[in-house]
Amino acid sequence: MGTSERIDLEHGGEEVAEAAASVEKAFEGKEVPPWERQVTVRSMVVSLVLGVMFTFIVMKLNLTTGIIPSLNISAGLLGFFFVKAWTKLLAKSGMLMQPYTRQENTVIQTCVVASSGIAFSGGFGSYLFGMSSDIAKQSPEATAQDIKDPGLGWMIAFAFVVSFLGLFSLVPLRKIMIVDFKLTYPSGTATAHLINSFHTTEGAKLAKKQVNLLGKFFSFSFFWGFFQWFYTASDGCGFSNFPTFGLEAYKNKFFFDFSTTYVGVGMICPYIINVSLLVGGIISWAIMWPLIDNKKGDWYSAKLEQSSLHGLQGYKVFIAIAMILGDGLYNFIKVLGRTLLGLYNQFYRKSLGTSSSSSDPNSPPLLSYDDERRIDMFLKDQIPVWFAVIGYVVIAVASIVIVPHIFPQLKWYYIVVIYIIAPALAFCNAYGCGLTDWSLASTYGKLAIFTIGAWAGASQGGVIAGLAACGVMMNIVSTASDLTQDFKTGYMTLASPRSMFLSQVLGTAMGCVISPCVFWLFYKAFGNLGIPGSAYPAPYALVYRNMAILGVDGFSALPQYCLTLCCVFFVAAIGINLVRDLVGEKWAKFIPVPMAMAIPFYIGSYFAIDMCVGSLILFIWQRIDKVNADTFGSAVASGLICGDGIWTLPSSFLALAGVKPPICMKFLSRGVNTKVDGFLES
Secondary structure, three states, X not given: OOOOOOOOOOOOOHHHHHHHHOOHHHHOOOOOOOHHHHOOHHHHHHHHHHHHXXXXXXXXXXXXXXXXXXXXXXXXXXXXXXXXXXXXXXXXXXXXXXXXXXXXXHHHHHHHHHHHHHXXXXXXXXXXXXXXXXHXXXXXXXXXXXXXXXOHXXXXXXXXXXXOHHHXXXXXXXXXXXXXXXXXXXHHHHHHHHHHHHOOHHHHHHXXXXXXXXXXXXXXXXXXXXXXXXXXXXXXXXXXXXXXXXXXXXXXXXXXXXXXXXXXXXHHOOHHHHHHHHHHHHHHHHHHXXXXXOOEOOXXXXXXXXXXXXXXXXXXXXHHHHHHHHHHHHHHHHHHHHHHHHXXXXXXXXXXXXXXXXXXXOOOXXXXXXXXXXXXXXXXXXXXXXXXXXXXXXXXXXXXXXXXXXXXXXXXXXXXXHHHHHHHHHHHHHHHHHHHOOOOHHHHHHHHHHHHHHHHOHHHOHHHHHHHXXXXXXXXXXXXXXXXXXXXXXXXXXXXXXXXXXXXXXXXXXXXXXXXXXXXXXXXXXXXXXXXXXXXXXXXXXXXXXXXXXXXXXXXXXXXXXXXXXXXXXHHXXXXXXHHHHXXXXXXXXXXXXXXXXXXXXXXXXXXXXXXXXXXXXXXXXXXXXXXXXXXXXXXXXXXXXXXXXXXXXXXXXXXXXXXXXXXXXXXXXHHHHHHHHHHHO
């Protein structure tokens, strides 16, 4: 979700207001470099460094809770700082050949987000890791054809053959989406406002202060992670297992785990998301799971292992899936409805020859100075339609040939069907995102899981086929939406569409190598990925795998009364969303979001408490000094997230080298402590 800038105008007549409102008049004397000079060597070097940094952050979030905030602002801010420092140094030495422009800043932001975005759309915390034997052990009756363990080679190959197709699918429609339909793309617009402000005198001063604050909290977060590491010699040790509210609450996943990452995420996420997470944790871990646990021996066998999906774990996973699917279905229908209505209105107006800006059908639409300037630059560097079509066909053919070799269960004709319908779905997703700022890439991925999985069937490896099809579909619609949003950012900063497309391609290529390598590092350094209760439980991996099992086998795997409860929560998710939309924005901010409520059902509320602490810090800060809180809040949050995220790099290298922390800090009840003391004395 993006946040929009609000500009307060001074009282002084229409001319002053118009001048203040015009962004491009402030840049009127500055030359816009040709697209070849917008994508520079220094921009790619900075993008590579930041791409690695943000991939570690996204990967850690992927493998812990799956909640990933928008990092566009952080990427834009850090990109501005790094290149500004670079050019300042070169200017002093007399070696500066090209000044730093907002177009180059936009290229860096686009490249970084494209690179780190592969860590999410690549499925390393969801569908791809859901194929592994580590996750399969937690699912019922997995066979050899339903398992594919991670391998660096095939993960990189798969990323390359599926991640570029979405970039070519909507290139011919960029003018329609941005200029004709005038879609807002709130996150892309907010990022453009931010980049534009950086390159003004006042904006540069403010950005310097923001970067300084980000650096301070980055250092604090990094060294706090380093300090905590000394106390984690074994599982269940350290500050991350501090029983803040007592041992009984700790047993039910209610504790503050001192994670600066999630305190920072809580400062970025809306208050209602954080409260929804906490409400979901209370409903599940404080009420439902203790009640269902009391039915052990009645609803399910008391002899089952804790991780068995035929026992309590099944209720946790499948009820969470029901809520996620209910929320996804509602938002899919809602966004699709708005998309179709928007398209109807666009073409209806066009057929009448009218526009929203003019009541006279024979007069052309009135354009502001900014719009005229932006449209002129946006249409200047055309990307030929033939190039997009040939690119799509060539990559599609390569994918149809290569993907079945990686996943024999996913037949070539399944992929052909996906690639035929994918451009239409990519358009719907990009258009809906332009209206609502909501990408439904994961929803389209789930649709592929159920349809392809059911088509393949259990005997033909439908589980792997469904998960792989999810990856193919999700990458197409996700990258198409991201590129269109970046086109909007480029449109508002006068960055050439060609430089936007090239930076997206280069960023995607970086991500196809960086993301699998970072995941491989996590996989080898921390040997308990995907295990419930571990530091990296990868909750969505099990969720996606069990969606595939449901698509193939139906509801036979569910324990007693689980289907009834799933139906109740599926309907409840739709009902809550409906109420949120009916009551209006004023009251909707007090009604929980079902998707957010579902996440703690499986992994607990500890991270929700961290995020609520982040919300509380921001809330108090805004009460004390709202201006500074709004100005510097995102910089502080980014520093907290980045520092702790980057600490995972040296900690993983230490783990690979066999260096273990020297201390285990654990917390025992008084009775257990007495027994331990007695044992040690004997």
